[in-house]
Amino acid sequence: MALLIDGGLSGWMTDAEIAGQVRTQLPGADVRTPDTLGNVDEITMVAVVTLRDGQPAKLPNLQLVQKLGAGVETIVKHPALPDHVRVARLKPDAPAREIAEWFLAYILRAHRNMPVHEAEQATSTWTPVEPRYTPDTVIGVLGLGHIGGRTARMLRDIGFQVKGWSRSPKDIDGVDCRHGYDSLPDLLGACDHVCAILPSTPETVGLFNANLLSAMKPGNQLLNAGRGDLIDETALMQALDAGTPGHAVLDVVSQEPLPADNPLWSHPQVTITPHVSGWHLGDALKDVAENYRRLTAGEPLLHEVDRARGY
Template identity: 70%
Template sequence: MALLIETGLTGWMSDADIARDIRAVDPDLDVRTPDTIGDADQITMVAVAGLRDARLKELPNLKLVQKLGAGVETIVGNPNLPDHVRVARLKPDAPAQGIAEWFVAYVLRHQRHMPFYEAAQTRAEWLPKEPGYSPNTTVGVLGLGHIGSRSALMLRAIGFQVLGWSRSPKEIDGVTCLHGDDTLPELLGQCDHVCAILPSTPETKGLFDADMLGTMKPRSQLLNAGRGDLIDEAALIDALDVGRPAHAVLDVTSTEPLPSHSPLWSHSGVTITPHVSGWHLGDALADVAENYRRLNAGSPLLHEVDRTRGY
């Protein structure tokens, strides 16, 4: 039995780097990469960022797909994934911290008028402008799981008024938590900034359509670090043109990489970052090694996904 590392990504950690770090956790593990795969029949677990159908067909004894991250919708939704193959995700601390920092950075960038001052500097203009006052600023966090809870607490610690939203009831100290579909428009109408970290499910795909965007507070900011299919991008362009919201910061888009012809690139109300908010895995590769051991021992897995629910 062996573990194959195949991220399917460029511009991130290499397969060889991840394999090296997992071997450092447990030198006894049989860890392979596409360059050292050997006998594919021996592969029982694969760790991926994205699962390729071509590779899936080559692994007849696959038992577990380990996502090197949180979102698993493209894996559980893959019609070619056999029913017996289990799926697990990671819940590492490092990317949760990184995504929370990304939210904070772009909320503060807006609060402190950083783009305004950068533009003024190019014109050698001294133009004071009143910044937003954190205690009078409401930030909404959509999705109150591991990452969303961390983000809400970090924003609250700075001094913002924080509202949280999820489908089921949650409790977070210092955060007013709402739940259920009926409460989302109410929250959006109150928030100066909306930070979305929702998973991709049938209920969230296209959730931010023209009607939902129309419930946002005028001149607000929408930040998305969850899944790109949350937002109807054509509707977002129209909504930005009327200031509801006035600005969007997108770390994820419906198609990645974002095509060069997308109007999001050139719209003055959009800031794009290339899916970098949760870069580091920290010590999460220890969980990959642990799941490999648990799979071989027949023990319960860490962070196993309910394939019928999608998370």
């Protein structure tokens, strides 16, 4: 049995760096990279950021795909991945904290009128503008799992009013938790900022369509660090033109990298970041090593995904 580290993502940790960290957790284990591939028949587990089109066919004895991150929609939907192959994801604390910080950064940017002051500095204009009052500001957090729960608690602790939404009931102290689609329009209409941290499932793809966007509070801000397919981007630009919402901050989009001719780049009410809200894995590679050990020993996996549900 062998573990293949094949991240497949440029501009991040290299395969050799990831493999080196995993080997420190698995002394004596057979941990490979594409540069040390060897006999592919011996590979039973692969750790990836993206599972490429022809990859499953090249690994005939594959038993487990370990995502080097949280979102697994492209893996569970992969047309060439055999039904018997299991899928697991990571639930590290480091990127969850970073994603919460990303939401907070862009909320505070609007909350303290930073774009206004930056623009006026360019013309040497001194115009005091009242910032919003934190206790009167309502923030919605859509998705209350590992990352969303961390985000909701961080915003709550700063003093914002936080409303959470999830598919099934959740209970977070100090957060007004709601669930089910029918409760979503009213929540959106009450929020000054909406943080989307939902997975990609058949129920969430295109969730933010024209109808749901029209339910948002005029002038509010929509922030998405969940999955790019949550938002109908054509409907979003039309809604932004109408002022509902007033601004969108997108760390994820439907096509990544975002093509240079995509109109989102130039829309005056859109801010783009290149999928950087959560970057560091912290000690999460210990879970990759542990899942290889568990797979080899026939034990239950950490953070295994229900392929039918998609998360």
